[in-house]
Amino acid sequence: MPARERRRRGFREVVADDVDLLPLMNLFVALIPMLLVSAVFLNITVIEMKAPGDEDAQARADQAREELALSVTISAERYVVEGNGVQTVSVQRADPAAAAQLAAALAAIAGEHPENHDVMIVSQADTRYEDIVGVMDISREAGLPGASLLAADRALN
Amino acid sequence: MPLRKGRRRRRSAVQAPLRLTSMMDILTVLLLFLLKSFVAEGEVITPAPGVSLPESTSDTGPESSVVVAILDDRILLDGRQVAQVPAGAPGGDLLIPALAEQLDLSRSQGEAIATRRGDADSYAPKLAIQGDRDIPFALLQRVMYTCNHSGYGDIALVVLGAS
Incomplete structure (x- = not known):
């Protein structure tokens, strides 16, 4: 039988069924550092004062x-x-x-x-x-x- | 050697792709979080390096302004050191000439921009002070006096709000 023969010979056809995510990964890897640099993790507020003349x-x-x-x-x-x-x-x-x-x-x-x-x-x-x-x-x-x-x-x- | 060569097994070229799906999940969540914080924040003030701001219960948001940072005895204007005031300086004249000179320059530039935009009448110079929590009042007093002297009447003390 051909199938049994294939198993015996150890031949297997590999089919790539995953979506290629590498281009998206590249985009994310560029975007995330840029956003991290501009992100604000401290809650900065101010106390307003008016200096008089x-x-x-x-x-x-x-x-x-x-x-x-x-x-x-x-x-x-x-x-x-x-x-x-x-x-x-x-x-x-x-x-x-x-x-x-x-x-x-x-x-x-x-x-x-x-x-x-x-x-x-x-x-x-x-x-x-x-x-x-x-x-x-x-x-x-x-x-x-x-x-x-x-x-x-x-x-x- | 021909005998060894003959024993060597033929290896099939098996492609082993990286499983990136879980990493993509993490990156997507991180990206969304960062985009949200990027959009939600208004005016962003970054504390000057080395300045440890005092904590406060104030919830007033910062506005765009000139930033004066006070760290130990150094005074920085928009990230640039413009003056150095020794801690034990005699408290005669409150004015810090080097800072005043730079503030005057900054104010005149602001006025020139406002004139070009056509809103010179409504121009009000604003200034934010980022003082280290440990600076003495005498130094803060001198900086505030100098800012007021240079026409910066609206002064905001930058603090760390309660998170």
């Missing part, structure tokens, strides 16, 4: 003297919340619940003065940028989105 800064400083003038001073050991007609609150930074205490103090003041949305963040020369951003976050979440940065007697923003 000289006149604006003066006007704001005059206004702050008359109004609440809420400020958070960041020192090496503590956060101090002060303002006109506001009881001064001091929070030890070493306390694990410092952020929560500061948030509660600011939220209470924001609740008492709903017309006020501003807070001045007073930093020392060596205050870390990360700590300032942390206080800005706490202030924003407490209902005080208008943060200004101050150092010594100079208003930046």
